[in-house]
Amino acid sequence: LVALQIGRYVVERVATAPPVDLVYPRALEARVHADLAxxxxxxxxxxxxxxxxxxxxxTVVVTADDLEIPLEAQGMGVFGANHIDGAGSLERLVAHELAHQWFGNSVGVTLWRHIWLNEGFACYAEWLWSERSGGASAHQKALAHHARLASLPQDLLLADPGPDDMFDDRVYKRGALTLQALRLTLGDGPFFTLLREWMSRHRGRSVGTDDFVALAEEIAGPEVRTLLHAWLFETTLPELPAGGAPGEPAPLTAPLSTTPRSPR
Ligand SMILES: [Zn+2]
Structure with missing residues (x-):
C-alpha cells in the first residue's frame, strides 16, 4: 500500500477536488502532459x-527509469518512462491503476484468492473509461475478450485461481466479463448502485467473493446467485447474457493490445 519514490521530480497539481498531482522528471514533460491530461x-x-x-x-508518478509494469500504491499510481510515450498507448492502464484506488486500496481482499475483486474490477474500469471517453463500449470490449477467452484453456477458477495464476490475464478479463454479465442482467441503474454500495459499505475494509455475491443478491434478488456461481465457481466460460445491450456495438476498429504481463 505504500511506495516511496526518490528523484528529481516536477510536482504539478492538475486538479483540486480531489487533488491530483503529476510527479515526473522535467525531460518527460511533453509526454506526461499528452498522456495524463x-x-x-x-x-x-x-x-x-x-x-x-x-x-x-x-498522485501519478512517472519515473525516469523504464519499469516492467505500472503499479499502484494507496493514493499513488506509478508508471515507468516507457509507459508514457506521448501517444496515449497505455491509456487503459492509466485508468486501471486509478481504479485500484477504489478496488484494492480502499476495499481490499481478505485473501489473495479473491484477487478478481481487485483486478477484474480495475479491468472493467478500463472498459468503462473507453465507453465514457468515446472509444469502444464496455459491451464491445466484453464481446471481443469473451471470444478470446473462449479460445483459451478453461481450467481457471476465478474465485480461487491459485498462487501461480493469480495475475493471469484470464483473472482480469473473466472478472470484468462477470461484471458485464451482471450489468446486462441487472440493467445500468441497479448495476451501478451495486458498485457504489460495494464501495461505501466496505470502504477501508477487507472483503471476499462471498461478500460480493451476498450484496449482489441483496440488490438484485436471489436469482443472481446462479449467474455469479457459473462465472466464479465453475471453470467453463459462461455465455454473456443475451440482449440488454443498448446502443449495439459496431465492430472494433483497432486491435486489442496485448501485454506480456498483466498490470498490477
Ligand atoms: Zn491491477
Missing part, C-alpha cells in the same frame, strides 16, 4: 460510477 476526467467518470474517490489525494 485525462486523469481528472477519469477521476470524474469513476466517481460517478463507483462513488467518491476514497483517499485524500491522487
Amino acid at each position: 485525462d486523469v481528472p476526467r477519469m477521476m470524474a467518470v469513476f466517481e460517478e460510477a463507483f462513488g467518491p474517490y476514497p483517499h485524500p489525494a491522487y
